Amino acid sequence: MALAARILLIPYLVSLFLITWLPGSEAERVTGIVAYTAHALERWSIPFAVGYPALEFTANIVLFLPFGLFLRLAWPQLTLLVVSLSSSAVSVLIETVQVLLPTRYPTVSDVIANTSGGIIGYGLAIGAVALVRRYAAVNR
Template sequence: MLSRPASAEPTLRRLRVLSAVALATFALIIAVITLWPGPPDPDGQSWLREFLRHGHAYGIPGWITFGRVEFASNIVMFMPVGFFGALALSRHRWLVVPAAAVASAGIETVQAMALPLRYGTVRDVISNTLGALLGYLLAAAVVAAVLRRARRGNRVIPAPAPVYR
């Protein structure tokens, strides 16, 4: 494994700080959405069901269902957790994925046991964890790009050979 170039450290440090702030912000937003006593937008859910029903009559593929849209939205909701969580950590970035899975399981347990208008499901834990994994992979690509750029900047470019006339 290649060592980190010193020139990458300031950029990685800035990324860690900004990502920690973004992670805290997203964690608060997700907590409000998922631990609210009722569904976040019951009218929106019924609107989406109605939209899909009409859309299927006008050409939206039948495989696009409310359940699949909800699954995809849970993935999207947890992608920032994986992304900013991985960037906020300086080492062991991969730990953000199991941490997100545990947090998601906790959220779903609270929904199932303490929030009578909410449903806690294993399916949501799976989609949330998948979102965190995708966010982590994106963060790994960003870190790799920062390190690659720093290594390129540290290369010594040989001077051209002198030309004798």
């Protein structure tokens, strides 16, 4: 399982950096669903100014779930602290590069959401491994 997670981490990171560093107009092909959904929520009286930031924050959490998950599965000895700091460091790297990109807008809330996603992914990996072990023990 560790080898598979290490292999999957590579295309995940490539995709992550493409999504976060492509020019805004190109990235909207992937991230445009956030604005589309926020506009759809307006039909249920949720203002775009409320829906969009909430959805964007949630999308950033989801974007980093695989990071924490793959790190934990690839290197089971990693602690929550290490995965938290790694998630934060990668997020800060992304936001720092975005400072140099004219169509990207770095924010502290992205770092918070991304780090949270990595932490949640770590927890999901622990839960998934526990379920697999439990299932294997029951079916022996």
